[in-house]
Amino acid sequence: MEKILVFGHKNPDTDSITSSIVMANFEKKLGHDAEACRLGNINKETEYVLKYLGVEAPRLIDSVEDGANVILVDHNSYEESIDNLDKVNILKVIDHHKIVLSTSYPLYFRAEPVGCTETVLYKMYKEYGFEIDKKIAGLMLSAIISDTLLLKSPTTTDEDKKAVEELAKISGLDPETYGLDMLKAGTDLSSFSIEEILNLDAKQVTLKDIKTVINQVNTASIEEVMKKKSELEEGMEKIIKEKDLDLFMLLITDIINSNSQVIALGKAAGIVEKSYGVKLEDNTALLKGVVSRKKQVIPILTENA
């Protein structure tokens, strides 16, 4: 069989990047020729992880040939993947999101309602009796900490906790100290332009028929980020026009206190008020206890769309 390309979603986060590496490694153990790829730049958090563990970043690609063999990790939607996803041969999907993909053929599709794709991969390694070496364990651990904000996000399950416990032992990393350093590395926005900040972790979703981008930025200080509010809003308005969006939500998530400040623009911004029972003042409101886009934002907005 031809080479298999393994990749996560556009605007890759730590889970997408590490899962592509870990899944490619899994396929190699099965005797397949697989290569980890990525559909976008490495963010600062992931950069910290790869540097710390001494692991090379996956190869950057922007397209694949029609008919290519691919494995998707950490996503199963057309919007977040390569443009010609409907023309390639999807062999497997490993994910932890809602089900969006549709295919005309059966494939290996495994999604579980856990905090992180790496938790599913961890289980698969165990099931197949494959060794999880120190680096692989470090990659898995980093992604779970990242996606669950140190096991504090409501997306966290017992399976994530159990995985973190064992992966900490194998990797020799302390989840608390290493994890907080890693998360903080991801909150350093100093070197980014406004445009870059607005694209760091932007997910494009269609809520019923409301074309939406939800961008999430982690921070240790909401105040610090809000100093740039007017510039951010200007950038958001520009993207709304370019992409013809109905809603742009910027979630500024305080990883220490587990709250998010939202800035919402676009003609459908009202659904944020409706969804959370808040009043947007100057386009912004504090969403107490909201840290998970997947669990506390997308389903709630979908319901109220």
Place this chain on the structure above:
Amino acid sequence: MEKILVFGHKNPDTDSITSSIVMANFEKKLGHDAEACRLGNINKETEYVLKYLGVEAPRLIDSVEDGANVILVDHNSYEESIDNLDKVNILKVIDHHKIVLSTSYPLYFRAEPVGCTETVLYKMYKEYGFEIDKKIAGLMLSAIISDTLLLKSPTTTDEDKKAVEELAKISGLDPETYGLDMLKAGTDLSSFSIEEILNLDAKQVTLKDIKTVINQVNTASIEEVMKKKSELEEGMEKIIKEKDLDLFMLLITDIINSNSQVIALGKAAGIVEKSYGVKLEDNTALLKGVVSRKKQVIPILTENA
């Protein structure tokens, strides 16, 4: 947690019925309160299986309450499931078909490109270290034989073969003799009206925008079934009108020689000719080597639709 209802698709076949029993048993081993259900009558093949193994049929249901906890086996489509599937809480899906379902929330979704749902369940029992007792093994074995026509269908994978080998040992059943008796029991059409024959294993699918029903009837003699051709056609025309179909395909599959005689009616019948390079004469043609609706019919028709 409330009781979990486990069921397969409408017009249940042996895989749908046995998988609901086997998956409910799996959930009980996880400590959950689960009940196997079915969305339609037991066919003759499945009747043979349940009687032979001394296993009770799942409870017949025609609807579930909004908000109910359900597990889907052997299907993941709205068309083949309960009417209010979008209003229930789908906890898990175990399947081996193409991906059709979409959800607004993450769940445990496991589909694999193998011949039978029971092969996936077999792997899950192994992964969890759950005992496969004699009856469960017999149910699994029966479904794999049924779906793969004794491992001869092109949907058959090495994993199905491996499962059959081990399940034969545990169940004490000989796949060849037991399997052929079971398949033959399923081909006995003597007690059925034409209308019943046309509903035995009818799958409603939409090929791009072509509203289609594909019904498959197994037989040990195509000639025998073709004696009823004009009555069958009359019945098919009636269903086309009732359901406003574009295409009704009746596949009469010779389980001994692995061919299918097709009768195709409806305004889109031409795509059968285009798909297989055959000429329909009096609405019928022999499709050599075609035995699998899933692998040799639905994807080919979809491509040519």
